[in-house]
Structure formats: structure tokens, C-alpha cells
Amino acid sequence: MRKPANVAVVGLGFGEAFVPIYQAHPGVGKVALVDLSTERLERVGNVYGVEARFTAYEDMLADPAWDAVHILAPVSFHSKYTLAALRAGKHVACAVPMATDLSDIEEIIEAQVASGKQYMMMETSVYAREFRAVENMLHDDTLGELTVYKGVHIQNLDGYPPYWLGFPPMQYITHALSPALKLTGAGVQDVVAYGTGRLDEARIGDSGNPFPTEVGLFRLAGHDLVPEVTMSFFKAARPYIEGFTVYGSKASVEWPVVEKDRPLTYELQDLDPHQADTGLRGRRSHTGELEIDDGTELLPEPLRRFVDRYEVVPADGGIPIWKSAEHGGSHPHLVHEFISSIIDERPPLIGPVTAAEWTAPGICAHESAMNDGLRIAVPQYRSRA
Ligand SMILES: NC(=O)c1ccc[n+]([C@@H]2O[C@H](COP(=O)([O-])OP(=O)(O)OC[C@H]3O[C@@H](n4cnc5c(N)ncnc54)[C@H](O)[C@@H]3O)[C@@H](O)[C@H]2O)c1
Incomplete structure (x- = not known):
């Protein structure tokens, strides 16, 4: 050693x-x-x-x-x-x-x-106990195929050091997007994003960013999942939340709305051919709590x-x-x-290559938002590994 x-x-x-x-x-x-x-x-x-x-x-x-x-x-x-x-x-x-x-x-x-x-x-x-538990569920095939991902990071930065004024939310995307990229093993091919809401002059600072919140859709390279991410630093009235919800073809995990609560899991049940005709159709799901894993x-x-x-x-x-x-x-x-x-x-x-893959999509997303949702191709870094 x-x-x-x-x-x-x-x-x-x-x-x-x-x-x-x-x-x-x-x-x-x-x-x-x-x-x-x-x-x-x-x-x-x-x-x-x-x-x-x-x-x-x-x-x-x-x-x-x-x-x-x-x-x-x-x-x-x-x-x-x-x-x-x-x-x-x-x-x-x-x-x-x-x-x-x-x-x-x-x-x-x-x-x-x-x-x-x-x-x-x-x-x-991606080193948090909740992520580890979700990754375990993916690897043991509890989740099945990943079909929906919603990442979210809402944190009110009023009163933070002034260098945060007008910070483009998507440039801080990694907490909300990287779980999707680690789970799929994919990078982002291109992004379409919009700014939502308007920052007042006092909160823009000298950043040039007018958006308190940005939302984006990220098309992956070589995977059918399209992660959706909401990033917000100002003017969204809720306590801090930073997490992700992922739906699979067999089971799903939903991030709690209240910090420190346990994420919920839903496991899809088989269709019951003898189900009484009560007006409720489709497959039911069994609700549970995520078994976290501190590792x-x-x-x-x-x-x-x-x-x-x-x-x-x-x-x-x-x-x-x-x-x-x-x-x-x-x-x-x-x-x-x-x-x-x-x-x-x-x-x-x-x-550095993985860090680039997890960071660049947010930079491109902000560029998309600044250009009214123009689709922006994200640089590809994998050949550099
Ligand atoms: N979950 C996370 O990964 C996570 C959480 C919180 C913060 N962060 C990141 O960590 C960094 C620090 O965040 P923070 O909330 O502590 O910021 P902060 O502004 O509250 O504190 C930064 C510290 O760095 C010092 N500092 C400022 N400029 C410096 C310089 N040029 N050289 C050396 N020291 C300097 C300040 O005096 C202060 O003690 C930020 O980049 C933030 O984005 C990440």
C-alpha cells in the first residue's frame, strides 16, 4: 500500500x-x-x-x-x-x-x-442511502425496465451569499440528474429546456439569468428513458427538496414530498382475471416504504x-x-x-469524464432555456475515458 x-x-x-x-x-x-x-x-x-x-x-x-x-x-x-x-x-x-x-x-x-x-x-x-437502495432494486430486477424519471432540486437561495444571485439553476443540475445517468449508465444526447417564472432585477445580480426555475427534458444516448428535471433557486414556495422519482415497468420509487420521510415504493400486481367489475380497471400496485441502505x-x-x-x-x-x-x-x-x-x-x-457527462447537460440546458427551448446537442465525452 x-x-x-x-x-x-x-x-x-x-x-x-x-x-x-x-x-x-x-x-x-x-x-x-x-x-x-x-x-x-x-x-x-x-x-x-x-x-x-x-x-x-x-x-x-x-x-x-x-x-x-x-x-x-x-x-x-x-x-x-x-x-x-x-x-x-x-x-x-x-x-x-x-x-x-x-x-x-x-x-x-x-x-x-x-x-x-x-x-x-x-x-x-449517488452515494446517498436512498440512491443505493434504488440501485439495488434495479440490479435485482425489482424495478424492471426504467420508463419514467423525474429529478427535482428546489432550494430557496434568498439570503445566501451574493454570488448565488441569478445563478442559472440548470448549471447546478448534478444532484437531480446524475441518479438517472448512474442508473442507466447512459450519457445525455440532447436537451430541451425552458425557464419558468421571472427573476426580479434585485435577484438577477450581474448573472444575466432571468429564470428562478428551469425545467428540462434530457434525451439519453442509447437508452429510451427521457429524464425530466426541475431546478429552482428562487420564487418557488416550498421547503428544500433534492431527490428523484423513478418508475419502472415492475416497481417504482417516489421521493417523499417532506424531507426525511421515507420514499414510497409501488410494486405492480398481476392482473386479476376474476377482478369484480367495480369500475376500477388496470393493474393495482402494492405500496410500501423504501428499505434504505447506508452501505x-x-x-x-x-x-x-x-x-x-x-x-x-x-x-x-x-x-x-x-x-x-x-x-x-x-x-x-x-x-x-x-x-x-x-x-x-x-x-x-x-x-473527469463521468463528471463531464453529469455536468455538461445542465450547462446545455441553460443555453436551451436562454434560447426559448432550442434543442441543444450535449458534447460526448466517452471516447476520452
Ligand atoms: N450536496 C452537495 O454536494 C453540496 C452541498 C452544499 C454545498 N455544496 C458546494 O460546496 C461549495 C461550498 O458551499 P458552501 O455552502 O459551503 O459555500 P459558502 O459560501 O457558505 O462557504 C464557502 C467557504 O469558502 C470560503 N471561501 C470563499 N472563497 C474562497 C476562496 N477563494 N478560497 C478559499 N476559501 C474560500 C468562505 O470563506 C467560506 O468559508 C459550493 O460550491 C457548493 O455548491 C455542495
Whole structure:
């Protein structure tokens, strides 16, 4: 086995959740923190007992002590920081989206190859317990043929940092679309999308995007399923929802309307030839609850506690804090896949080509929406794998 990897966590908002997981991973040596905010660096550094702290990303990159970075800075830094790290000879994990521009995607694919280092897009949805359960149902043929998919991500961004103003919803599509692409193993051929609703000037910022919500239909390459995705960041009055519903020819899974409820399953029953003529026709379905799968056994022992609510005992003697395992318990699985790819010297599950396949359709969908639903061909990346 190779020596443990030293990892720098960049951006300590969402990024904080990953710090104790890297610290616990047996394949990780030291952990460093990077953030522009000295206050955040100090607070997170003190809680987790991390000595290596950087306010300048470039200083960390220049330090050969760090083998890998996990980028959780705002979206506008994702591609720039990814390219700089690969070119500095470091492995890269990056929060979604990979990029918001097709040319940046191209550049990352090329830079990863040139670097010989690993790149992974840290898509939470396909490592969530619900997704794992649905994937199990597909593999054991409970679902049958997939015929309908509806992905949804509605999150009200009022009051978020100003860089979210006018963010084109489809450019953040990966949580809502990638489950369909992972289940089918297909990429997107083309997309038709529309913007729905209108952003007021104050929420457009300097983005140029007028749409609070975008809806799209994604035709797959080599699969008959046509995923439908709704992405909304403003002006849709409901609590946060991020999930997907999938109908199969034998059984289906519907995402709950209320967060933390269990998804429902429907299993189609055989037609009853003796069914009484009550006016109800067609096949009935049996309703149940999805049996979620935390995948705990897939993780090294020290990471297992992070699939659920976990305790943090501050290194500076503060009061212990309980943290919830957000995003379907996906965080330890993402860390384990990234670190394993470095140690085993193999591409991670969501390498640059898969990341491109899961990101580019959203960029093209926004272009379609901006052009009144024009059908846009999505670049094909598979030959680059
Ligand atoms: N489910 C998911 O995959 C998921 C969930 C939440 C956030 N995210 C992504 O993670 C990233 C971070 O989200 P967030 O909600 O924590 O954002 P945030 O703006 O709340 O926090 C970002 C942190 O990065 C720091 N920062 C800002 N610019 C920086 C720079 N140039 N270099 C280093 N640090 C910098 C800020 O000081 C802050 O501590 C975003 O890209 C977001 O899209 C993904």
C-alpha cells in the first residue's frame, strides 16, 4: 500500500463536515485547512485540532506536503482551483458542479490526463442511502425496465451569499440528474429546456439569468428513458427538496414530498382475471416504504459512524457537538472513494469524464432555456475515458 495521503480541505462552510472524516480515514495522514476567512480557519482548526491552516490557496499548493485537495470554495472557484491543483501535481476532489462552462470541462479533462493525478467530482446524490437502495432494486430486477424519471432540486437561495444571485439553476443540475445517468449508465444526447417564472432585477445580480426555475427534458444516448428535471433557486414556495422519482415497468420509487420521510415504493400486481367489475380497471400496485441502505459495511470501520448523526468532541476542550449526516449519509462514502482511488492508483467512480457527462447537460440546458427551448446537442465525452 502507498503512503497515506495528506489532504487539504478548501472552504470551510460545507467543507467543515469533511474535516473529521478525512482525519478518521486510515489512508489519510495529515489534514490542512484553507479558507479566506481567518475566523473560520481558527474556529474549525481549533474544534478539530488542525494545525496546518492557509488563507491563500496558492501557498498550500506550493507546499509539497499536501498530496490532495478537496475543493469546497464557492462555485466560481471550482474549475480554476481544480486546474491549479492538477497542474501543481495534486489529486483533486471537487464539490459540484465540476464547472459552469463547457470549455472549462474540456480543460479539466486534459489537465487530469496530463497530471497523472486523480480527479473526482464529489456528487453526493449517488452515494446517498436512498440512491443505493434504488440501485439495488434495479440490479435485482425489482424495478424492471426504467420508463419514467423525474429529478427535482428546489432550494430557496434568498439570503445566501451574493454570488448565488441569478445563478442559472440548470448549471447546478448534478444532484437531480446524475441518479438517472448512474442508473442507466447512459450519457445525455440532447436537451430541451425552458425557464419558468421571472427573476426580479434585485435577484438577477450581474448573472444575466432571468429564470428562478428551469425545467428540462434530457434525451439519453442509447437508452429510451427521457429524464425530466426541475431546478429552482428562487420564487418557488416550498421547503428544500433534492431527490428523484423513478418508475419502472415492475416497481417504482417516489421521493417523499417532506424531507426525511421515507420514499414510497409501488410494486405492480398481476392482473386479476376474476377482478369484480367495480369500475376500477388496470393493474393495482402494492405500496410500501423504501428499505434504505447506508452501505456501512462498505466503509473502513473508523468512517462508519459518519453515515448517521455523529458526535464531535472539540479538540480545544469545548462542549461536544452532535452533527447530522447530511446528504443521505454520502460524505464518508465520497471520502473513501476519493482516498481509495489515490491509494489504489485507479480512477475514482466519478472521474473527469463521468463528471463531464453529469455536468455538461445542465450547462446545455441553460443555453436551451436562454434560447426559448432550442434543442441543444450535449458534447460526448466517452471516447476520452
Ligand atoms: N450536496 C452537495 O454536494 C453540496 C452541498 C452544499 C454545498 N455544496 C458546494 O460546496 C461549495 C461550498 O458551499 P458552501 O455552502 O459551503 O459555500 P459558502 O459560501 O457558505 O462557504 C464557502 C467557504 O469558502 C470560503 N471561501 C470563499 N472563497 C474562497 C476562496 N477563494 N478560497 C478559499 N476559501 C474560500 C468562505 O470563506 C467560506 O468559508 C459550493 O460550491 C457548493 O455548491 C455542495
